[in-house]
Amino acid sequence: MYEIIEPNFDIHKICYSGQCFRMREKEDCYAVVAYGKYVEIRQQQDQIQFSCTKEEFDTIWYDYFDLSKDYDTFIHLVPDTDEYMQSAIRFGYGIRILKQDVWEMIISFIISQANNIPRIRTSIQTICERYGEKKETNGISYHTFPSPEVLSNVSDLELRSCNVGFRSKYILRAAQIIASSEVSLSNLKKMSYEDAKETLMTFPGIGKKVADCVCLYGLHHYDAFPIDTHIKKVLEEGYPHGFPFEAYKGALGPLQQYAFYYDLYYK
């Protein structure tokens, strides 16, 4: 067990913020599976407990939850005159942009297109249970996210039975592209935001929106600004005279996340 103090952190909001699909709320904690590890998180106000050693926290979860970043610096970029964003930030305070696995983000957000969050979660869960590696930590068993090599050898028909519908071909092709190193993940991680987005958009089934999600949640480019149905509505209704993209440079991704969460649950 390892504990930290962080005021700008809310595990409940992060769990339901729509950026991660495998985090789960349990009776007295939140369970996360990422990078082949399982951890439980318990929070009371600004005290956050991780059910792991300090070493595992330092090597995995500190980065995963982006704890080196002071999220107040993003917030301070927003002037009082932007009432919409001020409200969104107040509502979503404590949300952070997770540093998730790029490969997992590619598949997760391909599945997300024209889909709803509950079904995205069950589809990903099914894929992990069928093709991921089964592991166990402190008597709790879990499944890792399957590798590109494993997924590339699954049949289209079999993938469809994971309830992914027409997206199965996109998933298979992405697995082939990565497994064959037609696109190298390590190169993708070194690219600028613009180059990474352009490269991702060469994948069938990845357009601007999905590419931006991968850039933000998997590659941690803070200026990626995914525009989905919710954000489109936010831009039309909350910013009829235009959104201040230039003024918010450097914080576009986190601000998009506050706005998304606000529209998703508050409306």
Place this chain on the structure above:
DNA sequence: CTCCAGGGGCGTA
């Protein structure tokens, strides 16, 4: 019944 869900590909004007 239609509409919608963290869209994208493709054909047409």
Place this chain on the structure above:
DNA sequence: TACGCCCATGGA
């Protein structure tokens, strides 16, 4: 560039 339609699926 902009629009319409299709893609699979199930809940509202």
